[in-house]
Amino acid sequence: MEKKVIIVGAGLVGSLWAVYMQKAGYKVTIYERRPDIREAEISAGKSINLALSNRGWKALRNAGVEEEVRKIAIPMPGRIMHDLDGELTYQPYGKKDEAIYSVSRGHLNAIMMDIAENKGHAKIHYKHQCLDANLNEGIVKLKNLNNGEVFEDQADLVFAADGAFSAVRYNAMQKVDRFNYSQFYIEDGYKELLLPADENGNYQLEKNALHIWPRGRFMLIALPNEDGSFTCTLFMPYDNHEYAFNDLTSDEKIDQFFKTVFPDFHSLMPNLIENWHQHPLSSLSIVRCYPWTMGKFALMGDSCHATVPFYGQGMNAGFEDCSVMWELFQKHQNWADTFKAYQTTRKPDGDALQDLSLHNYYVMRDHVAxxxxxxxxxxxxxxxxxxxxxxxxxxxxxxxxxxxxxxxxxxxxxxxxxxxxxxxxxxxxxxxxxxxxxxxxxxxx
Amino acid sequence: MEKKVIIVGAGLVGSLWAVYMQKAGYKVTIYERRPDIREAEISAGKSINLALSNRGWKALRNAGVEEEVRKIAIPMPGRIMHDLDGELTYQPYGKKDEAIYSVSRGHLNAIMMDIAENKGHAKIHYKHQCLDANLNEGIVKLKNLNNGEVFEDQADLVFAADGAFSAVRYNAMQKVDRFNYSQFYIEDGYKELLLPADENGNYQLEKNALHIWPRGRFMLIALPNEDGSFTCTLFMPYDNHEYAFNDLTSDEKIDQFFKTVFPDFHSLMPNLIENWHQHPLSSLSIVRCYPWTMGKFALMGDSCHATVPFYGQGMNAGFEDCSVMWELFQKHQNWADTFKAYQTTRKPDGDALQDLSLHNYYVMRDHVAxxxxxxxxxxxxxxxxxxxxxxxxxxxxxxxxxxxxxxxxxxxxxxxxxxxxxxxxxxxxxxxxxxxxxxxxxxxx
Known part of the structure; x- marks a missing residue:
């Protein structure tokens, strides 16, 4: 009988892991809570752009899907700091040929879903919510949000790649005795803005760089999109500081804020106020837990080590979970030992990733200046x-x-x-x- | 119209708080997930005995219910350490007239429920499980476990005194953006044993003391019950240590363990093995969260600061939540300001309580020797x-x-x-x- 695996979540990590599991000889079924984003309109500037780097590329390469992603990736060999006078400082990230790569989360996720279907032979069920799980039996209880039907599916293995608010973790693991768990929100939130291309369709800032406006306690960053625009993100405290989101209570204050602290950006940005109101203010959190595997279930990606975005490593770490799990399975050739080795070796790396990410906020908003x-x-x-x-x-x-x-x-x-x-x-x-x-x-x- | 309050949980804190809220002029409704423990058989030795001390007494006194509890409380003015040779060392806890008081959790809870009904004029609904809550509207969604009926109740204020695994916190608060939460289990578990009275009904150990067998990495303690017995608790790592619960895999090993490390206790304890198997191995955790109040809801007691039992302060801190909340309400005369002051002043105390409790495990199992x-x-x-x-x-x-x-x-x-x-x-x-x-x-x- 063919071995079967269920993956909860058709995000970046779940989609990539489908390809690996197909290589291991499993029939892959994916359940995803949201609708198929490929059928919805995808705005390149809709969410934080991601910075793909070597760990991510390796995991994509090992699954044989590197080339599809290369096509949409814009190299950023260094960062450009913008000071209050609009003076620029360039700093390379690494050696001459090294770069991180700007990719749009939406576009990348659509490509990864194609890959999961085409290379992973996965059947993706959209609008299916995970309600509960029997960890030892490999059973997932699901609700089909299209028709309200509740049913169970069972597999030899289940991987929960369902993000920082993982339903598997919340509905099943958190109720198990001695499961350690924490969700911690930092003082700061973020808001996105889309800096469009100029009237000729050209980039208004240097294309091949990550732009930072470091301002001590807060910062603005910008990453290039394929269409000449930049996805910009303002990171700032919610309140209790000189500049804080909750104090920007009128359009006038918002405009004045940008004029004062990001004058060069303000002069390039049309429709600042409209743009401001189009995007929500979002929170930033760190999720830690242990164990990462229970019975036939394993957590991967954000579901076990969600982090703040300041090192550009969240997705890369999730992809690396795939290559690490795969290497351990090659070594052990059975899932019990693979799961054990995965969580004991990988948990300290998840903790370190989060510490690095938290620390790099200081670096980006302050030290780089x-x-x-x-x-x-x-x-x-x-x-x-x-x-x-x-x-x-x-x-x-x-x-x-x-x-x-x-x-x-x-x-x-x-x-x-x-x-x-x-x-x-x-x-x-x-x-x-x-x-x-x-x-x-x-x-x- | 009469003001109405819902209290979730008819445990020690919820029952006491009912009396305070009645004093404030509220009609009190309590929903409790478990059946009425007063109708079930209550064994004095069924759960960790509690050590009532000054903070708890003050909260009881302010509610006018001190005397009822005095009747079942056994003073322990000091601790007696038992070394490997059965040698005893006595150490007073405080000044001559100061003592902590041993009370059985089950007996105390039954008394507190009586008090909630008689002095708090509370209506307690047993076997009612909280499924969800609308925090801003003061609505609690409940399931009557007697007949399966699901319904909602609404009040001007809702207090969640529903323990370390608070359903209000889990089902409602944890899903709110920027709610910080952690559950952390220590390496050690605990198991209870009941040391009976001797054949004449007399205490086998000094009655008016808390007994400790400190053994470095683990310990046994004993607190007196009213009937001549002692509730004893063994605290020890689950595994990975010289002595660990998971290594006691046979009756022989259990018996040998007690004979070796607690010889004087072993010689007093009849039916050790039977007793061992009658009680489960239980885990020990610290729960931290913030905020403690949201909309019309406030957390009290273990639901916001569950701790390990090593300072004997868990219940006392929960009772103190009542007197602190009450004093703040007297001062502010409105609940919005009271809630705000409650969580900002009391959260650091909850954290300190937990740090003190964790630290006192070292003191009890090691330093006292x-x-x-x-x-x-x-x-x-x-x-x-x-x-x-x-x-x-x-x-x-x-x-x-x-x-x-x-x-x-x-x-x-x-x-x-x-x-x-x-x-x-x-x-x-x-x-x-x-x-x-x-x-x-x-x-x-």
Whole structure:
């Protein structure tokens, strides 16, 4: 009899995992709560653009679906900081050929669903809500939202890739004794704005870069879309700060806010107020839990490690769950051991990913505008270029390598201590490029 | 029209709060998921005995129901430690007239239900499960488990005193955007045993004490019941330690375990194995969340700050929620401001209570067997006796005062730093009682 797998959620991770499970010889059924987004109108600027990087590419490549995604990905080899006077500072993310890639979540998800159907031979049932689960029996209780019918389906394995508000986790796992769980919202929310192409259809900002307006306690960012527009996102506290969403209570205040703190952006952005009201204010949370597997069920992606978006690693980590799970299954050749190894090795990486993401908000909104920070980056980039085996900057470990997140964060802390000492040198601005400094750093490794 | 309040949960806190709300002029309706425990057989040894102390007494006194509870409370002015050889060490909890009081949870809850009905004029509906809530409208959706009927009830205010697994919190609050929530299970579980009275109906251990068998990583405790028996509780890791529940896989191993680590208890305890199998192994968790109030709803007791039982403060904190909420209502005279003040002032105390409770597990299972710890306690007791305005030991602040938990924990940390220095004096065992030491301590305050 053919082995059967149920995947809950036809998002990015669920769709990709379908391809892997087809390779493993399983018949794949996917249940997705929402309607088929491919039949709805997809706006490229509808949600935070995603930054695809090496971990994500590897997982796509291993499933043989890299090329389809390459077509819609816009390389961003560095970030451009916009100061209050509209002055720009460019900082490369990594070495010459390294880049992160802007992709629209909606467009990517549509492609991934095609891939799940065509390469994963998956049957996707839309508008099917998960109501409950029997974890040990591999049973999912579902409601067909088209007709209200409630029914059960059963499989040899069930993967819950149903996002930060996972129904499987909430309805079944959270009720199990000794399941650790936390949902934590940061003080800040976000709101999107769409900066359109100019009248000739051209990009109004440099296309191949991630733009940041770092303002200390808050920031605006912009990522390029394929059509010449940019998806921009304002991250800011809800309240209790000099600038806060809940204080922008009138159109006048909103306009004044942008004019004051993002003057160059304000001058490029038509219909700012209309645009402001078209997009909701959304919250940002971290979800942690353990265990990640129970009986025949495993959580993947946001359902087990939802994070804030500041390292651009949420999707990449979810895709990496697929390649990690796959490698472990190749090694163990049975799912009981694979599940065990998956959660024990991968949980520390999920925690590290979240710590990295939280920390990178400070980096993006504040440090990138800081001379010392940029100098440190330059020194580290040079070391990395000359001694790639001895020094990989934390950002490169996270973004361009496959070093486990937990290892990267530990190495990054060590490197940061070394660099803090080096930057204390009163002549560092002059001699940062010297042999002496290089040797001093290498001696501490 | 008469104002109406719904209380979800007829446990200790819900029942007491009914009396307060009746005083405030409300008609009180209570919905309780379980059957009426007064109609079921109540075993005094069925659940962890509770240690009632000053915070709890004050809340009972303010509601005019102290006397009913006094009748079933057994004073425990100190703890008695049992070492491996059966040697006993006594340590008073506070000053001469201070004590904590052993009460059976089942018996106390039955009394509190009587009080809710008689003094609170509450109508208690048993076997009614909360399915959902409309927080802003004050609506509770309920299922009558007697006949399966589902219906809604509405009130001016709703208080959820429905415990660590609060249905109001799970079904309604946890789904609200930006609700912070965590459930965290410690590595250890617990199992109860009932040490019966001897053949003449007498207590086999000193009645007026809390007994502890501290064994470093685990411990056994015993609290007196009214009938000559003791409710005993073994706290121990589930696994991965020298002694662990999951390793006690046979009756022989269980018997050998008690014989080895609790020999004096083993010799007193008849039918150990039968008793062992009569009681389940239960987990221990900390639940944190915020906000505690939403719309017309407020959480009280375990539903907002469930804790591990090691400081004997879970019930006392829940009762104190009642007196705090009441005092705030007296002050503000409206519920909107009362709710706001309740959650902002009380949340840090809930967090402190949980930190204190977690920490006291180390104290009970390990430090109480330690000479330095007992010496420190002696020095602090003397200081407290002579300078009650200048030095209140942490245990006394928590147990015998009404100092907010958050303030107590902060003061306790300061005191602990001072005492750590004092104990470094190589002659401290001889001169602990000297004027010099006393002055040295007071000088640091």
């Amino acid at each position: 800081n001379e010392d920070f940029l100098l440190q980056k330059k020194i580290e980039a040079k070391l990395h270029e000359k001694h790639p085996d001895k020094w990989i900057p934390l950002y490169s470990q996270v973004t361009f390598s496959h070093i486990p997140y937990s290892k990267a964060i530990a190495q990054g802390k060590k490197q940061d201590l070394i660099m803090k000492e080096i930057l204390k040198d009163p002549a560092i601005k002059e001699n940062w490029d010297s042999e002496e400094i290089e040797e001093k750093i290498l001696a501490q490794l | 330690n000479e330095d710890f007992l010496l420190q306690k002696k020095i602090e007791a003397k200081l407290h006796e002579k300078h009650p305005d200048k030095w209140i030991p942490l245990y006394s602040q928590v147990t015998f005062s009404h100092i907010p938990y958050s303030k107590a924990i902060a003061q306790g940390k300061k005191q602990d730093l001072i005492m750590k220095e004092i104990l470094k004096d190589p002659a401290i065992k001889e001169n602990w009682d000297s004027e010099e030491i006393e002055e040295k301590i007071l000088a640091q305050l």
